[in-house]
Amino acid sequence: MNSVRLAYNRLESGQAMASELAYLPLVLTTVAGSVEMQGLLDTGSTVNVLPYPVGLALGFSWEDQTIPITLTGSLARTPAYGVIVTARVASFAPVELAFAWTQAANVPLILGQVNFFMEFEVCFFRAQAAFEVKPKTLHP
Numbered sequence: 001m002n003s004v005r006l007a008y009n010r011l012e013s014g015q016a017m018a019s020e021l022a023y024l025p026l027v028l029t030t031v032a033g034s035v036e037m038q039g040l041l042d043t044g045s046t047v048n049v050l051p052y053p054v055g056l057a058l059g060f061s062w063e064d065q066t067i068p069i070t071l072t073g074s075l076a077r078t079p080a081y082g083v084i085v086t087a088r089v090a091s092f093a094p095v096e097l098a099f100a101w102t103q104a105a106n107v108p109l110i111l112g113q114v115n116f117f118m119e120f121e122v123c124f125f126r127a128q129a130a131f132e133v134k135p136k137t138l139h140p
């Protein structure tokens with residue numbers, strides 16, 4: 001499989017096209033656990049963001065974290081730490097993703113520039129409410 005094409009998800013808010021967003025199903029894994037999630041593809045986000053409850057489900061302990069991360073935007077006042085998680089998208093080989101694990105519980109799992117978009121190529125077809133994802137292509 002070279003790429004996977006998925007439809008945008010319609011949120012339950014009853015809004016029209018603005019409510020359709022690119023959510024990618026993936027499996028996150030650590031030595032302590034595994035979680036199936038939907039991650040919001042956000043080209044405007046500098047970093048991947050892991051909500052607090054998901055980090056707990058993956059076995060992380062807030063008190064054991066040592067790599068503080070400064071977030072911006074709506075999460076600027078929320079503490080965060082850097083964590084590494086193995087991610088599997090479709091049937092592609094697993095990749096390691098770096099996340100800013102935030103204490104915020106009411107945010108989606110965000111897949112941003114560092115490092116989701118460094119590991120995967122994504123093509124958005126907004127008018128068709130679809131997107132395609134494939135592993136990065138190594139250039140000689």
